Amino acid sequence: MASGDGLRKAQGMTMMAGVLWGTSFVVIQWGLDDGFHPMLFLTVRMLIAFASALVVARLLGGVDAWLLRDPWVWALGLSNTAGFVFQYFALDLTVATKAALITNLSLIFVAPMSYVWLREGFTPIKVGALVAVVPGVFLLTTGGDMDSLRGSEFLGDMLSLGAGLSWAFYIIISKHVLRDERVMVSRLTLWVMGTTAVFTIPLGVATIALGDDPLSQVGNVGWATAVYTGVVCSTGAYLLWTRGLKGVTATVSAILLLVMVIVAAVMDYAFLGTEMNAMAWTGAGILLVAMVLVNLEGSEEG
Template identity: 30%
Template sequence: MNTETPALKEVRINRVYLKLWLTTFFWGGTFVAARFAVKEAPPFFAASCRFLIAALLLVPMAAWQARSAGTSFPLPRSPRQFLGLFSLGLTGVFLYNAVFFTGLKFTTASNGALIVAINPLLTAVLSALWLREKVRPTQAAGLLLSLVGVTLVIARGSLDVILQHSFNRGDLIMLGAPLCWALYSILGKKVLARFTPLAATAYAAFFGAVLLVPAAVVEHAAHGGPLPQFSWMGWLAILQLALLGTVVGFVWWYQGVHLIGTARAAAFVNLVPVFGTLLAALLLSERLIAAQIWGGCLVVLGVYWGSRQPRGSHQAPVSGRSEEEL
């Protein structure tokens, strides 16, 4: 029997809203942190450090959650389940971070944040196409509007850049990030039928780290020289990426999804490019140009428009076991 008073429930919901604000702030900060990291280390080395730390924290957390629920740590029971978990590490960690860190080595944090902002909308459209669901007109219009915004950003507002194909290679590489994340999200829908979000993310971080470490070894062998040594600023960047951008962000995000529902929680994703560009200007002294501002507005507007739920299709909070105690 639920004895929670309306006042206590309101306090709990307000606390979750605050956590969602902070989560998007942390995620916006990952673009700045990654820029700091790739100034001191190659992309795969930096990504390996991030997910080795994240996996070392997420796996024990998932085990603790299972033990608290009176169950054992969820293990894959078939090759199909194993491949499903492995695919999460491949797409959402290995491939995503390969293009994320490599792209940010050559482009600005603000551009990266604005390009990756199409994540949720591209995920929704690809999910509809993959699962043979009908694409809503608002989704198609929102994606088109967002793509116009992204084109404006990577072309720097110049038609000559488009006609002469003189795009920044970092911007082009970053375009792969939303695609990788869309694949990760679509694959994750089936995996979450068997595993909790925390367990699935722990497996993704583990398998991602398993793939990233050999890639970092090959990367180092190809370039030679001594192993990269992070400064204190570099380590702060890695810790921000691993702790705040991955572990804390994940836990708080799913608390919000559980309590207020996916649709309302997803609206907060629109804040990520806003925080990303503001932090890039403050911490990296990146100067925003008019094309970035207008393009960013189109991206956010397109994502908002395309992510709107049809009238009368209210989405209830997610049922099942909460991860709020984490």
Template identity: 30%
Template sequence: MNLRDCLLAALVATLWGINFVVIDWGMDGIPPLLFAAIRFTVVLLPAIFFVRKPDAPWRFIIGVGVFMSLGQFGFLYVALHLGMPPGLAALVLQAQVIFTMVIASGVLREIPAPAQLIGAVIGSVGLAIVAVGREGSVPLVALMLSLLAALSWAVGNVVSRASGISGGLSLTVWSALVVPLPLFALSLLIDGPVQIGAALAGFSWEAAVSTIYTAGLCTLFGYAIFNRLLSKYPSAAVVPWILLAPVAGIAAAWALLGEVPNTAEWIGGLLLLAGLLVAQRAGRRRRTAQSASANRPAFDRSDASRSALPRAGGGTAGQR
């Protein structure tokens, strides 16, 4: 990835890290699936009337919507509602890095370089250290839902990469078509019309700000860039950047909620950054080798045959 795309990936990871704190802050008193449905309604409308449909089969557009949006955020919002701490949720979701590499290697035959795998493992160790070092118990159901969110995100990454769609914004907007109605229907089934009506009637300014941030910055802006990067680079070059999200999430919780990082969080955060640097250094080496190979002059049989011909003025009388 070039410097510009690296900076964009780091910016997206930062926005997504803060996202967990913002979701938890704005969801007070609102059923989680309803809150997610409102988010993707804002993503969809009115943008779909101004953004052209991606030039790709519907199966890819629907696949990205189902896995990257509906599955990931449906599971995540319920996990946060059930007591998953936002900082820890930001960490657990980074299991998508390993999930994406494994799925992409099997489905797309994108085999990561050994150093990229090492970087991902180092980052995962950092995640584990932070998770173990955090105080307080986490409901098992919330933890499992967060892992399912990570798996769904990983599948969505691979579908996005396989689609070959270069327009990240168009894919983000049109894939949102399949998200709001299922979430609304599930919320109506689980929470009931009375609770949904009360939540909509008491929709607070905190919930509105949270929705604007998550729909505008994190989805329309963030996923537009992320999907474009996936169309340009192998999955193993893009997804490790999202290891920065937990660092941003912990920093946001520190700045906004007064949650001071403990020793394990500092150590784990440094390992996350180290894993990212290792993975990206491996990616640069691989691209340099591929570029050198592509620029090396190919052996031309006609050159060899010409060199074997006698030079002008030489040879036998018959050859003259």
């Protein structure tokens, strides 16, 4: 694990990735509203992501095609694809804030998985941050009103939870792969985008073959959202997050990524009109405290 300035840099990169991913929830909804079928949107996004990641890898010196022989890289692509499939269909059924929240309950899965598989330690500060997450996510999502839970689409909530579980595996596997000192962040990002594209292309082709929402129905806003999510929220965010994961534990990474819930909630309120009351903002504040606690931690236990 990193320490000192290296730790702060890793934490900062992780949170920057979380901010970018937080913007994706509302942006994806815009794309879906402008004619994109979820699977076509995802396929186009990942093709754009792979192309942009290839440019970055080439600029940084190479592609390390040997990574494709590592079954864990394909496992990353598969878990990433599963997470996206769940997320895109969930956003067709529920609001961005709730989808972001439930997706980020991956933290609940990451903590025990990182302890069992990666043997990561838990400091009192880390435990305190985990405890603070519970009331924070509840208040941010419900605004203190239990009836709001019944107002959401149950299927959308379950799909979001499936996305969270998929990305919990992604976080743990990524940490495992990054323990190999030969693995470069830009190269790993490239082949994660590539393997994800391989898994999503059949879904897009099947959607077109079935005659369900062809690409001709997609408007300019939809195409713009595909480019944004492909370049910024995929290649850019994954580069930042993967680099950050080299310096923090999997659990700390998951805690810091809660910033995406706050970003999604603010954008949901600003652009889609979803109201946030004082209790919801209190929940956002608690999540910020949890992230600050982790950032103030002076050292990491591997």
